Amino acid sequence: MSDLRETFIAWELGWAASRDLPPAHLVEGGMRIECRQQSRDVEIFALHADDDPDSLVRLAELLRAETESAWLTVPTREPERAAATLEAAGLEFVSRVEALMETDLRTQPVRAVAAPYRLHTEVTGPVVHVSVEAADGEEAARGYAGLIGTAAVADRILTAEAHRRRSLGAAVMTALADAAVTAGATRGLLIGSVEGQALYRSLGWSTVATVLIAKLPE
Template structure:
């Protein structure tokens, strides 16, 4: 795609906050350059999401400047097709670059591949409201892999997909994603959205997910994050 649409970012964020039981994100005023979410995690009290970093670079500069003087440790997450330009803006604002290799990805869930976990793993599925959690348990009951999905309208936002190191390379990640996709479709979802780590994007690409934008994450203010 020629650009990352702000509405796509909003849709992902709507589902991400639901998946993590966080308050609805609020606009960053006065220009509405991004959205702010209260995370209340140590070292990540607040997270700001840039909506139009590529089309309006000045909006990213404003967000970065605000994060640089924030009272709480704040992450700035930037979906972009111009990572080099974004990295320069973040550096100029004095922010600490945390991650430069995540991907914003989407897929048509109705065409998602199906994979079942092999023996001896058993699947556990729990749905509470719009959020479904999937766990694959090993022979002694240990959680070998897990993940969650939040369904908001026709969108399903996958989150916290993990496979324990002792159980990797056994297709468990594929089985978790398959179950999440199947469950989301049964609840009316059609489009899958997620932000993938460097490790996870290989899995998602193999399942037909598409790269829409790079995602850079920075933190500020630097002085408070390093005390």
């Protein structure tokens, strides 16, 4: 079983690379990053939810002290206990069902795009960008990966509504894995939504932990 703290830190580094974010800074029990995303300006990541449950209480207080919109993201193998602690600390959930997942990129099944779709891969520094173009030139699917050491973090995997159920997401994941392995990565990491988890499991990804996301009540 993967070491959860190490795995999550590797995910955060790759996620930040994928989005060209500044480095996160350590805080007591976790990390804090000024991420400036559409849904929040700051994100705090818990690193010890399972071995030190009280750390979540302290991180909730840090969240409460933020002057900008902020999330507390908690990877855990004991989601019910962690959720109860967060609720007792007065937080509400953005999500309780996301999953931290991993795979060996070298063994991920291969899925190709079928005509008339065309796939493009671009690697710029630590970022892999894959896009699938439809016959009319519009973007049908896309995805990114942030490269950090021997890990690649898949991020922002999206298929346009009109082009779903055509295995385009799987083709994007194949292309991301191919580019990452070429760059020296062997380990794939991601945080997947409920909808995405089915796709990733079909490609051999396994769940490392549940990911809870909480914020202050509106």
